[in-house]
Amino acid sequence: MSLEHLKNKLVKQFLCATQISAVHFDEMTDTDVSLILDLLTHDTLQNFPLKTPYVAKFLKKMINQMEKKENELCDEIYYKYIELIQKDPNEGPFYKHYAFNSDETDEIKSILTIQESTSIVSHGTTGLCTWQAGIAMACWCLRNKHLLDNRVIMELGCGTGLSGLSACINCKPREYWFTDCHSAVLDVLKNNIQVNQNLHTFNCKFKVVQLSWDNIGDVKLNYETKPDLVLAADVVFDQNMFDPLCDALKWLMMNGTTEIYLFCTQRNPETFKTFQEKLKSCNLNFKRDILPDNYSILLQQDCPIYVIHIK
Known part of the structure; x- marks a missing residue:
């Protein structure tokens, strides 16, 4: 993952599957959407996937928020959402990914991958x-x-x-x-x-x-x-x-x-x-x-x- 990914607040919350209700989708930007879509095909999430229903709910919230703002969305996000809701929601194992910052700087010290x-x-x-x-x-x-x-x-x-x-x-x-x-x-x-x-x-x-x-x-x-x-x-x-x-x-x-x-x-x-x-x-x-x-x-x-x- 790039530094651009890891310095992004929404990306960090997505990776560790923060409760949907705690994520400020109203602050989301076009850049956030692009970073999340890019992450979905990253090797880390391919090998150690987040819980399928969580990702589907997250994308649905993103779609709703961007449509509310009348922002144009690429077809890819709709295709991905449809793919997810058609998958078996219990086809695990599933993981979360915790990106830890250094206390002194914004430097990412580690991303820990945890099966839950x-x-x-x-x-x-x-x-x-x-x-x-x-x-x-x-x-x-x-x-x-x-x-x-x-x-x-x-x-x-x-x-x-x-x-x-x-x-x-x-x-x-x-x-x-x-x-x-x-x-x-x-x-x-x-x-x-x-x-x-x-x-x-x-x-x-x-x-x-x-x-x-x-x-x-x-x-x-x-x-x-x-x-x-x-x-x-x-x-x-x-x-x-x-x-x-x-x-x-x-x-x-x-x-x-x-x-x-x-x-x-x-x-x-x-x-x-x-x-x-x-x-x-x-x-x-x-x-x-x-x-x-x-x-x-x-x-x-x-x-x-x-x-x-x-x-």
């Missing part, structure tokens, strides 16, 4: 989709590289792997451990790692570990090999998981040097309040910050996203 489920809940888990707090954590890694440099990092509930891939490719940790308890999630994760290894250079060693928070000690760690840094995103939505999660966090903190960052989307204020009370009852001292609005074009911040730092 077409359903929010699949195989009994929500871990086959990338959630907003996970995207936020991936952006945060890029903006806080100094906190990751030369450190052993464990991610709890890594899901599709976006945050960990951002850390491994955009930062320089000493080692990164992707952990999750679901076999189906780890299968998708391994595929995402392989896809991105073919596209990028990894800056650290990594391993994939099947891990349940109930059995955190099963990873056979001792004080010397426990991680320096623990990361997790969107792991506090289910109150039934608060006890095993906090027990795992306490165990990881036993060496006195491990730091923990939890990225939490506050969908239900009461649930989030209950989790913080649980942390206090476990003597896990923490600071809480909220991410600013418009933290990244890749994010849809319908709900506040908090960062809990336990040290």
